Amino acid sequence: xxxxxxxxxxxxxxxxxxxxxxxxxxxxxxxxxxxxxxxxxxxxxxxxxxxxxxxxxxxxxxxxxxxxxxxxxxxxxxxxxxxxxxxxxxxxxxxxxxxxxxxxxxxxxxxxxxxxxxxxxxxxxxxxxxxxxxxxxxxxxxxxxxxxxxxxxxxxxxxxxxxxxxxxxxxxxxx
Amino acid sequence: xxxxxxxxxxxxxxxxxxxxxxxxxxxxxxxxxxxxxxxxxxxxxxxxxxxxxxxxxxxxxxxxxxxxxxxxxxxxxxxxxxxxxxxxxxxxxxxxxxxxxxxxxxxxxxxxxxxxxxxxxxxxxxxxxxxxxxxxxxxxxxxxxxxxxxxxxxxxxxxxxxxxxxxxxxxxxxxxxxxxxxxxxxxxxxxxxxxxxxxxxxxxxxxxxxxxxxxxxxxxxxxxxxxxxxxxxxxxxxxxxxx
Numbered sequence: 415x416x417x418x419x420x421x422x423x424x425x426x427x428x429x430x431x432x433x434x435x436x437x438x439x440x441x442x443x444x445x446x447x448x449x450x451x452x453x454x455x456x457x458x459x460x461x462x463x464x465x466x467x468x469x470x471x472x473x474x475x476x477x478x479x480x481x482x483x484x485x486x487x488x489x490x491x492x493x494x495x496x497x498x499x500x501x502x503x504x505x506x507x508x509x510x511x512x513x514x515x516x517x518x519x520x521x522x523x524x525x526x527x528x529x530x531x532x533x534x535x536x537x538x539x540x541x542x543x544x545x546x547x548x549x550x551x552x553x554x555x556x557x558x559x560x561x562x563x564x565x566x567x568x569x570x571x572x573x574x575x576x577x578x579x580x581x582x583x584x585x586x587x588x589x
Numbered sequence: 590x591x592x593x594x595x596x597x598x599x600x601x602x603x604x605x606x607x608x609x610x611x612x613x614x615x616x617x618x619x620x621x622x623x624x625x626x627x628x629x630x631x632x633x634x635x636x637x638x639x640x641x642x643x644x645x646x647x648x649x650x651x652x653x654x655x656x657x658x659x660x661x662x663x664x665x666x667x668x669x670x671x672x673x674x675x676x677x678x679x680x681x682x683x684x685x686x687x688x689x690x691x692x693x694x695x696x697x698x699x700x701x702x703x704x705x706x707x708x709x710x711x712x713x714x715x716x717x718x719x720x721x722x723x724x725x726x727x728x729x730x731x732x733x734x735x736x737x738x739x740x741x742x743x744x745x746x747x748x749x750x751x752x753x754x755x756x757x758x759x760x761x762x763x764x765x766x767x768x769x770x771x772x773x774x775x776x777x778x779x780x781x782x783x784x785x786x787x788x789x790x791x792x793x794x795x796x797x798x799x800x801x802x803x804x805x806x807x808x809x810x811x812x813x814x815x816x817x818x819x820x821x822x823x824x825x826x827x828x829x830x831x832x
């Protein structure tokens with residue numbers, strides 16, 4: 415990124431190849447919308463180019479990238495109200511049905527749907543911390559830097575989030 | 590059914606955590622890299638255009654300064670420097686007063702030189718407004734050297750704009766104690782074609798009581814095309830001068 419900052423814009427391609435999947439994963443788990451997530455990845459890399467001079471180089475590139483990603487997510491939330499859970503579940507079913515046999519798929523899809531539904535019902539803060547910790551496999555230390563909180567707070571929030579998810583999940587299965 | 594419920598109740602944090610492994614992230618679209626490359630190329634092009642725009646703007650600004658404002662800018666800067674020097678010198682104690690006075694004299698001399706350069710340079714400007722400004726600068730001078738007088742006389746004789754010639758005549762009148770200025774003014778009478786300038790010349794000569802101007806005025810009277818009002822004015826001037 416330092417080279418991009420100094421004007422070698424072609425180096426951004428390298429960063430894109432290295433990070434776009436992880437970024438897409440984060441955005442997908444936050445929004446459960448494939449198309450939006452892809453658009454947001456482009457938007458985030460565009461912002462990185464535009465604001466490259468604000469990159470200080472003191473922290474990891476990934477931290478800076480997730481800072482921008484969170485801002486993009488906030489902007490998206492401001493621009494439009496969240497989609498109803500039913501819409502999201504329709505999209506989810508569509509996304510999960512790639513290349514599986516019908517019966518397996520049905521069973522798995524149902525289980526996953528319940529889990530996705532539970533994730534959907536989580537508040538944004540809890541979903542974010544679980545996404546960073548579970549799906550991005552980031553260390554507490556890195557999450558602390560991204561969220562600008564202490565490492566201890568991260569531990570507490572992850573624990574609280576998993577508990578909340580568990581409660582929602584159990585409640586849904588009993589219904 | 591109750592066993593199943595129990596199992597669900599017993600679901601602990603670790604199991605919940607492991608269950609999340611089942612949530613896979615779908616593959617992003619295959620065209621993402623192509624889209625990114627397109628965006629990057631477009632951005633690079635925009636940056637290039639933006640840079641050339643700023644370069645053009647900068648070059649344009651510089652050229653404006655070159656053609657019109659360079660001299661004025663330099664003049665203003667010298668004046669600021671001069672004023673600062675005065676302020677600085679006034680704040681100094683008596684012991685260094687003499688030294689500062691010398692420095693001030695040098696600075697004042699430099700400002701005067703700058704003004705002269707300004708006048709000479711601006712009088713060549715194609716804009717009459719700029720030439721008028723140049724002539725007005727001479728009013729701020731303590732005295733005019735040969736070069737400035739020569740340029741002013743040349744303007745009086747050859748400037749296509751009547752207003753510039755009139756203002757130049759006024760400017761030269763301030764230096765009329767200098768013999769070469771008087772000589773130049775007398776010589777200029779016969780060449781003036783504008784009635785306004787001719788009348789102004791007559792007024793000036795009357796004020797200066799310059800008897801040597803009678804001859805050129807008489808020659809002017811020989812011109813048939815001379816304006817009647819001017820003719821009367823000149824005749825009156827001649828009468829007053831030869832008394």
